[in-house]
Amino acid sequence: MGKVSPSVDSVRGFQVAGVPAGLKKDGALDFSLVVSEVDCAAAGVFTRNKVKAAPVLLDMQRLEENPKSIRAVATNTISANACTGALGLKNARATANLVADALSIVAEQVLVMSTGVIGTHLPMDKIAHGVELASANLGSDWRAAAAGIMTTDTRPKLGSIAVETDDGAYTIAGMVKGAGMIAPNMATMLSVIVTDAELQLPNLQSALTAAAQQSYNRIVVDGDTSTNDTVLLLANGMSGVALSSEAELAAFQDALNALTRFLAQEVVRDGEGVTKFITLNIVNAESEADAEKIGGTIGASVLTKSAFYGSDANWGRIVAAAGRADTSFDPDSTSLWLAEGESGASDAPGLEIFSGGMPTDYREEDAAAIMAEPSITFTLDCGIGDGGATIWTCDISHEYISINGDYRS
């Protein structure tokens, strides 16, 4: 397996476009299209919020009824088309119809995604303009396509990974938008991933579910879960490489995991007002589920995130957040380490700052030097089991409050 590249050259049989449909006031790219030359098997994971946007409801239905011949994914910004009732569903279908007409395919082959303000209706004239522009400009500019789905993101987020097999090579590529409303419990973002490998539908869905679980479900920006979160995976088989053996599927899973982890981390790095990238390695919890809950609670603690922002090695807030997670936890068996960078659980955990229910006699200057870095790893050893999980999160800054105090205007 190769390394994840932060760009996409091309994926056989897929074309993309990101265009200015006039949704954004400043003429920026605001509508995007991903199209496959041939039918794709498609899988999806969707928000667990009980308030689901119209495009989410439509895509869930299409993947239920027609998961083997998907051809296109259209994404608009500015309006989330959530809490929009019957008209919202009608507009989501109308968007798919416009795409189908432009590409000479049928509407049931089109998936749609929306992001933006909740409760506003899609301006269908601008959507029509976006479909027209995008379908006339399909190519390999994945960077433009990724820019066309951005809201408060500051940069397009995309990546790809190539996998060599005995039967030839295939590629997995994708893009993501995120920024705010990011928390565990599904996707919390929009992401489209495509591959020119060929996979059977159940294998494709289980690979995406597993990949999302160790990537998009393990990042926390602000603890909120959106009404629109969607991750789609399309496989068109155009590489001629068909994956069916256990080893082939395992290699695909590894590559997909790596790509989705990269994209998920990109979402945290580009979170609203983020100044620090924080890796939380939770080890030796009673179970993996407990480890995930503990990391998620720490990552969503606004008090802890404020301390990260202030470059304060405030282990007290971290341990207190762990202590209020709905899990087994014993501070007396717990240790906490601090290290610079993004070391994984297997690396040296760094400076021990808490052990046996108390702070160690570490020197505050040593901790402060690490906390001043833009990327920091905390390793929390719960000392009561063998469950582990890594959560990626960030600080909360003045900038976050400014962005979200003033989003709709």
Added chain:
Amino acid sequence: MGKVSPSVDSVRGFQVAGVPAGLKKDGALDFSLVVSEVDCAAAGVFTRNKVKAAPVLLDMQRLEENPKSIRAVATNTISANACTGALGLKNARATANLVADALSIVAEQVLVMSTGVIGTHLPMDKIAHGVELASANLGSDWRAAAAGIMTTDTRPKLGSIAVETDDGAYTIAGMVKGAGMIAPNMATMLSVIVTDAELQLPNLQSALTAAAQQSYNRIVVDGDTSTNDTVLLLANGMSGVALSSEAELAAFQDALNALTRFLAQEVVRDGEGVTKFITLNIVNAESEADAEKIGGTIGASVLTKSAFYGSDANWGRIVAAAGRADTSFDPDSTSLWLAEGESGASDAPGLEIFSGGMPTDYREEDAAAIMAEPSITFTLDCGIGDGGATIWTCDISHEYISINGDYRS
């Protein structure tokens, strides 16, 4: 039943003091003592965090072993005495011993509370100085006592309520500190409440538990739960009014509920960096527990709190937060109203901004005019049951981030 007064004149048999023990650098009041002339029945509610500070552990033990003859409560600021191991417990006991010596009572009659930074040991010389000063200055200055337990609070928070009975009058009075680390699930603050009524121990504890449930457990500042949260209720019977009949206990409960609601709301009003006081009336949820969870999730949503700060009537974020609470919820049966002030659930709910899964056709100017007010009530009618709960919360501001990015230095 009278009204809650935001001050305390005196409560028969109780004396208090707030003194500068030298814990705070600026010579401000930082240590406080509440003393009863005679033995008190005492009840407590404590943090549910699995990381419990030494004073919490000590008080839980004393209320277990010796709940009928409590005489004093000592509170220090600056050090939380949490995550301090065996020395922390020893210091908590030593504080009680110093108070007992100064008052010529026994150590088992003394409860202690601490607030401040986690993981620092109590500076016992300063504590000793505080005990000496406070025991020499006991009187009726409740305002000074309430100031002596403040951390990032901007003002002392105290209150009292008088109750007339056929046998005479009694008073319930109390003080609270809060500011940050405020979330449902117990107390999330320090509070001492005293009464000169006489109550049997089980009645006292059940009254406090019920009062905390509808007050301290229903406020959210930042969603974090402290290691030190403690609410104590002492009854010394010095009014000569003994409460035992169902009617007498109900009247006590009503008065205690009103006082604790007042004190809890004071904590929100004085929350770190708070600019808006928000009342969330959740009605017609499937159960009271569901209503409480929905209100708590909205109140802890940093995205929603940012919108409050920006005076944005962002019903989308409110409904989305409700949708991610772990409860039954159906946006299509839900309505949301917005009103100025602190109207209770029984009042007119105001401007309807969301109904049947969609925004109403309200005028944005009307909503903006309400959102510009310093106190706002949202009524969320879930339309699926008859469970209700009121949660009090606030916005999150730049100031919160500044306070918490820089707390330990």
